[in-house]
Each structure stands twice: as structure tokens, then as C-alpha cells.
Amino acid sequence: MTLTIDLNQVHLKREGLTVLSNLNLTLSERRIGLIGNNGSGKSSLVRLLNGLLQPSQGEVQVRGQNPTQGPEAMSDQVGFIFQNPDHQLIFPTVIEELMFGLRNQGLSKADACDRAEHCLREHHRLDWAERPVHSLSEGQKQWVCIMAVLVMNPAVLILDEPFSALDLPTRRHLTDWLLGLPQQLIMISHDLEVLAAFDRVLWLEQGRVQGDGDPAAVIADYRAACSGAFTL
Ligand SMILES: Nc1ncnc2c1ncn2[C@@H]1O[C@H](COP(=O)(O)OP(=O)(O)OP(=O)(O)O)[C@@H](O)[C@H]1O
């Protein structure tokens, strides 16, 4: 079985507008960063990988599986952390949120509860177990989203700007944690410093690949393109 993510001649239109054009990519590196300006197509690209969006043309394969079956069928393969926690969190309490995916994976209630508590303990947040999700701050919600995906142990973790609301200590804790994981990681971020430690960075511009490869080189090109680029 192939363990890469492959995009072959992928085009995507959303509401009649071309959002991604002619993407041909093989993603095999363990830690891949995705950068680009607002609206360049980053979120759209990663949504193709778990079947939240379907390509208008071309084909996507994730570890030999076609994501057209949708996010639930892909959940063993792909864990997805949304840009906005409110798009992900649906349960009243933190522990229920963490247990949901595990129950879907076939664990008994007791095993799911044990695993969820273990995960909270590992992140020093066992005291959050019974907290109502709506009572958490935005950053705390973001952290719950990340834990709810990590606890399921998917083969590929996709994070869409996961740190935007997190404070510095939490950001550091989670960055270290994520970088130490054996899973493949695809992370969208405007925090270029974090991505410098990745294996590969992809830069999207208007739905096309503008840069791809060694993080230091791609990030330097992106910074150069951005300097003085904003005009009203
Ligand atoms: N729900 C939607 N329906 C139609 N078009 C959309 C939708 N969401 C995004 N788009 C369009 O798709 C294009 C790419 O958007 P996308 O959200 O993928 O960008 P992005 O790179 O993730 O931006 P950001 O940095 O702001 O998160 C934009 O032109 C946007 O207007």
C-alpha cells in the first residue's frame, strides 16, 4: 500500500470560481507546512484530503484511499483540525468531545473514557474533563479540538492554523508535542518560525504552487514576495 498523499491534475472550483489549478503533488515527508496569503487556497486544498471537498477535475489519493467517501470514512487515516473550533466542537463537555471519535472507531464507552482521560492527563488538563465546552476560552477550545483529534491516533494529522488563538506556553507545548509525533503532519500556518523546523514547505498563490521544497528557501522567497506587497 502506498503511504503517500497524491494529487494528480487537481482542479477545484467553488461557486464557479477556480480556487485550485493543476496541482500535481506527492506528499511523502513527515512534516509539511502550507503557507500563502489569505484566499490562496490552503484550506480548500486540505479539505480535499479528507473528502470535505471533491476536486472538480483530477484525483486525490490519501495512502491509497480515495477521500470521496467523506470525512467519517477517512477518520482512521486523516485527523482534521479546523481553522475555527466552533466548526468542530459539538458536545456539551470536553470528555464527551474526546470520546466521540473513539466511540466511532469502535471502542467501548469505558475504553473510550479511559483513553480520553489518559490524553487529557498527558496534556495536564484532566481537570477539564467535565467542563462545558461553551465555558472555555477560544484558545482552550482550540486546544480541545487538537486533543480530540490526537486521541484518535490517525495516520495523517491536518491542522488548519491550529495555533491562532493559543498563548505562547500552549503553542510551545503543542508544537513540541506535534513535532515529536510519528504521524505525518500537514500544517497550515502564518507562523513561519514554526514551519522552519518542518521537512518541506508548500507555498500556494492564487490556487497554484508558487514555491515548494526546503523550508528555509521557500519561506525566504515568500517573505521577499510579501515585503511591501500590500497596497490598498
Ligand atoms: N465556502 C466557500 N464557498 C465558495 N468559495 C469559497 C468558500 N470558502 C472559500 N472560498 C474561496 O476559495 C478561495 C480560497 O479560499 P481558502 O479558504 O481555501 O483560502 P485560504 O488560503 O485558506 O485563506 P485564509 O488564509 O484566509 O484562511 C477564496 O477565493 C475564497 O473566496
Ligand SMILES: [Mg+2]
Ligand atoms: Mg484558510
